[in-house]
Amino acid sequence: MSANKEADGGWKTFVWNSEKREFLGRTGSSWFKILLFYLIFYGCLAGIFIGTIQALLLTLSSYTPTYQDRVAPPGLSHTPRSEKSEIAFNMNDKTTYEKYTKSMTSFLEKYDKDVQLDAGKFEDCPGKRKDLETDKTMRRACRFSRSLLGVCSGDADPTFGFKEGKPCLIVKLNRIVNYIPRVSLPSPTYPGGPPPGATCPGLQRPNLIPLHCTNKREGEEGLVGDIKYYGFDGGFPLQYYPYYGKLVHPQYLQPLVAIHFTNLTMKTDVRIECRVYGDNIDTSEKDRYQGRFDVKITISL
């Protein structure tokens, strides 16, 4: 800001004026005072700021977020993650799909039967939906064993079918505190629902949020081939909900659905869209992972 000092003898003098013992136009004591002033000024401001933030934190509940309007309705995510919605591999070259299988293996570690033995932390949940409980006690998580995922559990085939060109995707509904999805019943064909005649085992179950995958583009039905669903009949069972938050529900396991593409067309880009259906599940034009996802699978030989 003091750029106009040339008139008084140039920059050098401005930087250090030996006559007046001034550095950058101020004497040492002046600098000391100004710095001290700002130290105190900012100290006070920071104090006010921290105080305000502390006050804010006091108003927050540790169990449930104040608002959930941005995170709900839930997203639908899948493992392995796709890069730019693409999964491409060579079924004969292990290195091309290793990253996928690795991420699936590590993802499924939590779902090992062995880690769910502690009865203090886990429980078996009957096939019935539960209501939201408001007490703030520690919660046990419902057991969900990876073996439920059948051939996609990785127990028998650690490559999750990638080796044979029949890859599995593991799908979960993003968790939201105190959120219980609602099944849309009894109407079998609600707007935007799966097309009539869809082969989806999860449809029309009272306690199941159905997941349905199909070709994304019209006329590509043949490319996708047969899709098999594992888990609770290819849906998300309601007895696993709600999630009570990290604090009281640390071991929570989301129910999973595995999709097994048993007859994908090779050497072609196959676009698949998966979607969950529920009363309080929605999709958005802008967010392609809300209540659905799409993925392009390309298998080369």
Place this chain on the structure above:
Amino acid sequence: MVEGEETNFPLNARDCLYLDWSHNNGHLCRPLQDDHEITIEELEMRYDTSIKKGLTSSFASQVLERDGPNALRPPKGTPEYVKFARQLAGGLQCLMWVAASICFIAFGIELARGNLASFDNLYLAITLISVVVVTGCFGYYQEFKSTNIIASFKNLVPQQALVIRDGQKNQINAIDLVVGDLVEIKGGDRVPADIRVIFAQGCKVDNSSLTGESEPQSKTPECTHENPLETRNIAFFSTTCLEGVANGIVINTGDRTIIGRIASLASGVGNEKTPIAIEIEHFVDIIASLAIAFGFTFFVVAMFIGYEFLEAMIFFMAIVVAYVPEGLLATVTVCLSLTAKRLARKNCVVKNLEAVETLGSTSVICSDKTGTLTQNRMTVAHLWFDNHVHAADTTEDQSGQSFDQSSETWRALARIAGLCNRAVFRPDQEGLPRLVVGDASETALLKFTELTIGNIMVYRDRFNKVVEVPFNSTNKFQLSVHELEDPMDLRYLLVMKGAPERILERCSTILIKGQELPLDEHLKESFLTAQMDLGGLGERVLGFCYVYLNEKEFPRGYKFDSDEMNFTTSDLCFAGLISMIDPPRATVPDAVMKCRTAGIRVVMVTGDHPITARAIAANVGIISEGSETVEDIAIRKRIPVEQVNKSDARACVINGGQLKDMSSEDLDEALRSHPEMVFARTSPQQKLIIVESCQRLGSIVAVTGDGVNDSPALKKADIGIAMGIAGSDAAKNAADMILLDDNFASIVTGVEQGRLIFDNLKKSIAYTLTKNIPELTPYLIYITVSVPLPLGCITILFIELATDIVISLAYEKAESDIMNLKPRNPRRDRLVNEALAAYSYFQIGAIQSFAGFTDYFTAMAQEGWYPLMCVGLRAHWENVHLQDMQDSYGQEWTFGQRLYQQYTCYTVFFVSIEICQISDVLIRKTRRLSVFQQGNKVLVSAIVFQLLLGNLLCYCPGMPNIFNFMPIRVQWWFVPVPYGILIFVYDEIRKLGVRRNPGSNTFVIVDNHPPPLPLVFLVAGCDLKHKEKVSAFFHESLFCFSRYFTSTPH
């Protein structure tokens, strides 16, 4: 002494050939052709013309084709597209172009990588470009409009000329005249080209628009001087023929005329940069270099931390966008054009917007006398009869006191003044003021008698004029002989007026209270005293006398011969003296006083007589009461002028002759040592010298002028002011401002407005600067602490453009003291000084940043992201492929959900800045007074508008995807409110300090007069002032800090 007087003085105006043009030496002085010296026959030969029949039409059209039309080519304007391009290529604009191109490059690279998801950079680039273009268009439109104002001044009615071609008299448009044309001019016409006069009858021409001389010049066919400018047989283009008729041959047309050459000369004098332009340049330089420095620093930091090159470039661009006040230039333009409009209503038309502010920083006004300080009409000011001086009413609207008119002498005097007078009202006039044909003093007498004794035309008809002897410079009197109105009275009445001493010589008696008394020594003495007194007032004194001619000697039908003067012209009866002056305008003394209190020096520069000039100067307060010149002191102390200590004399009257002999150092010295200066008998060229001298002394100079020859001075001045009524087109072209009513008082209004605008601009800029910090800090925190981005570039642009300009519309009235301060020193009192910047940036800006972050963290925390969790979140947060990112509660967010959350953050940050800026605008609107002392309805509506706009942006459907605004929760509007109150209270405490410690500069942030060198932090405010009070250092420090908490460093 009626009309002969002007020839006694060297008329510098005419030495145009030997001018002291400091810039273009002698362009004008290229010798003219010898058209005035050759004989008529040679002239006819030269131009293939005839002084009887004129040119032939066919030849004339050939010449017209060769020489072009007879009109001054308008000064070459800048082409429109260049003007527009200039608006797009300022310092800040260039920075914006760079930012836009970085955006384009970033977009291009992402596109090439196949990432179609991110169109943000493209949008941002487009927005940036449209910002530049829109503000550019705005500026261009403003400029265009003010150009149009000027264009509207040009006379749209084509000038006509009476030309003789093929022996026929024709009325043609003056622009069709060619050299060799035979033209006829008569009283009231404008001379249509440079003309060699071949026949003239009582022709007088007003050369004032050319040379600045106010006395009419007579034109005759004889060549009286080898210098074409001095000779009487050339009449110049654009001068006005006042009376008489003349025939002449056109010798120059269009740009080749004298006036054309002067006009082109004026365009050669460089245009000085306006102070506000310098200020803004200075400001833009600082901002631009800081923006680049900041940007570059963080570019390096970002690269160092490990961001990609492209990302780092985008950071650089974002910092530039955040830091540059995009709306500033529009704000400045709005402020200036609003003031220009306001001024136009007060009769000041501003040609160049920036001139508005220049006027405010003016420290010297070089004012014309005639017409600007005075009414530009001779008016009877005093009468002397019955051995007493009587004052006449000289006010413009005849609202003043009149004198006692009961005396017989007065009646006689009025009769002489009415009869011995050749001036007549122009017939067929309605309304006032009525135009008069006649010279200035006769006009004054005519109007005066008309007012005092009624319809003078009818009165004259009753006294049939038998003979008259017009004024000439040898006689120095004018007389006429009339029959009496009473048909039974066969005497003739001889009335005479003229130079008082000449009249007195011819008188033997004097009329006192209606009685004719012999003129004894005593009366003669009192006559001389009266004459000296009136002359000393700068008034033009005329003596009046009369006699009844003996009816025996001069019976009815007597042949009076005006040449022989075969009648009595001595032993007359003296009636009285009437003195006339061009009186000052009523509003001028006040205005001069205002200038004085405002620290502006008014220098009178006039072509008039030193005594008159001095009298008027004293009258209007340019020379204040009790001020003496060197000569006055010499007379008072009875010592020679050389012995007077020059610094004792406050006032100084310098005439053109003296000025000619002075070196520029002498002139500087004179201007420095005498605060009250009057320049008399100066030529318009000398005006230029005076202006330059003032500028050498560091003043910002305003100059008024009307003549063509004034135009170089008008151009040279920091602000040239042309007269709207009396001004010539050339002067108007050269000026920055035009006074529609030619009134000096309007200049003072202008000064006030100009100061106000500087204050207001300063306030607006202080306001504008402040929010650059809360715009910048989000990026700095984002880059260094890696929180999700709190504020996006597009949002920043909205803050800059939508809200700033609206606020700037809120015009602030003057804080009462505006005209009691000294003019700002352009070298010291910058638009933006350190104190202002430091206070805006590091104090108010800092508070605003904290407000923004508080709101940001609130919005994040309430949606599930605790403040500490936000730190270091950036990489995951911005990972497009991560669709299940966990927040503080273990909830999983898709990328899209996170993006909308980020937009929500942008919006709350935006709202925080808005809320704090409302508080900021409230504190900025006054620099000393409390806001409660200064209400403003416009401001309130601007704030309401701003809030509505904020609401529209937040809640209008579709905003999230276009401009990244999200509908936010109502309570997030209120989170920043405590900070707003903090800003307000903090500043009110500072202002309280200003009012409590008026001498101290510690608290004054937005002030016209910061301390000379803003070096000392507390010294001025605390150390020196309170050293004696406070003993212990500890105590002192505590005290200082308690005060300094509410203040700013210098």
